[in-house]
Amino acid sequence: MTSIASEAVWPQGKKCAAIVSVIFADGRDAIAQAPDLRGRNKSFSVWQYGAMRGVERLCNAFADAGVSASWFVPGAVAEKHAPLLRDVVSARHDLDSHGWDFERYDAVQAPEAIELLKRSRETLNAIASNEVSGFRLPTGNWPRHFDRLLLQAGYSWSASLNGDDLPYSHPSSLVEIPVHNELEDRPYFQFNFTPAFPKGQGRIPSYEAVLGNWISEFDAYRKYGLCYVLQLRPEWTGTPGRIALVEALLSHIGSFDDVWLTTAAEVARWHGRNGAAPADHPINVYETYVDEEQAGER
Template sequence: MKKMPVLLTFDVDGEMIWRNRDPENANRPVTLSLGQYGIHRGLPRLLKLLDKYKIPATFFVPGMTAEMYPQAITSIEESGIHEIGHHSYSHKFPDMFPSKEAEAEDYAKASEIIEPMIGRKLTGYRSPAWEFSRNTLSILKDMGIEYSSNMMGTDCLQYLEIFGEKSDIVEIPIHWVLDDAAFWLYSVRLQGKSMQSLDNVERCWIDEFDGLYNEFIEEEEQGIDSDIVYVLTCHPQIIGRPSRLKVLENVIKHIRQFPNVEFMTCPQVVKSFKEKK
């Protein structure tokens, strides 16, 4: 029986989530320090954990983060098993660009910064805020992007189609229920937002895996070539706290108990998907 892909993905936003949310945050050092924590403390801890279990992962990095903190790119690349994906330059939401040209220029700038650092082309794209503009798909096609990880309409790998436009870009599905930010991203300016308990988040991520795994096994036993995939999205500045990293480790330990799973990078699962289609 084939194995269900398990993808651990990380958005290394650094300060960009705060700078983009409100330009005035550039003048708020405490707010910016939240993102800096992810670079200086969270990311090293996270890489150490992945190395402990020899798990490959995909890291989506904004161009400006790579520009400000090139050591983050170096530390990810040193493992030799991780992949770096495109996450725009400015972390600006695609639907906020004034034109197609402005959006394309932002993405091109990120590629120009990161690709020389890693010595290869960026093949995958994750949008800031998980949203597209009317122009995004066309731009991604022009860039030669091979996969996207942004849509929530299914649990299965499929080819990306939006606004009635088809593509040969593989869509790797995600969801807020498998995102640490939905549970733990906190700011005093987000009124009413409270952080969830560690146990609740761990239980949620494990239960979600169990449900998808059971469906995957059922489909395979019925002779269906299942495209179900488990994709967890985390951020070093959020998951990188010691207590929360323990949650991630417990989820990893739980998943590793099952025989028909394989931890993969996004490009690896895309290659496997395309080969069978």
């Protein structure tokens, strides 16, 4: 297998890539787990905080750092918050798709999936200054051959799977930008009493520890020449105290002149010239495994 450090040669001689992404679901993720939240204002207000305050704070922090971020937004949220998202776009950020309304694509048939994917993309394109080309899976499992459906719906890349530290291409040519839970804010900060998110409670660690994790991961990604993808949510990191973590992290990343700090779409366009993933890549190993399992069942 090719060594990790030698796989990527980043543009302009940069040592690694870094992407700041925002997942703005406006509580659709919570409602998908607990539909009765729609009628429970106290609990649901935890997620509504993102649109009320968090989006603006994140935009201000990004502006101070000179960062353009990739915002993953469901089409239904774009319809509801079009004026707010126009402010996001005017601050030089990209919009990309997070599905239509937090649906599970492993629970719908291909024609319905394509219709939802196209509807989301068209809605976002009406607001965005960029051509919406990217997608992040809202929830559920990645259906087999879902990459083909994304291409049919007009997308060219995804940031949904976890099986690498560098971009790679699905067999269909769809580019995948891997993401990891330790670089999200939600595993650290999501907390609500009723319903219990997370189940069993017990979250909200030391802010300094979270910042330390994110910086340690970045330093390692830079050391090995990888693609660092931070994933933030306005309701969890857009608070008065936690926004300081974002500011400190971006200051640390910006202190290096050998980092390609860019949008996910730019990374996908750069990688698109590199061809398909090798045969021993996890995405191809999985395909081979499924083919063998299905052949054994016949």
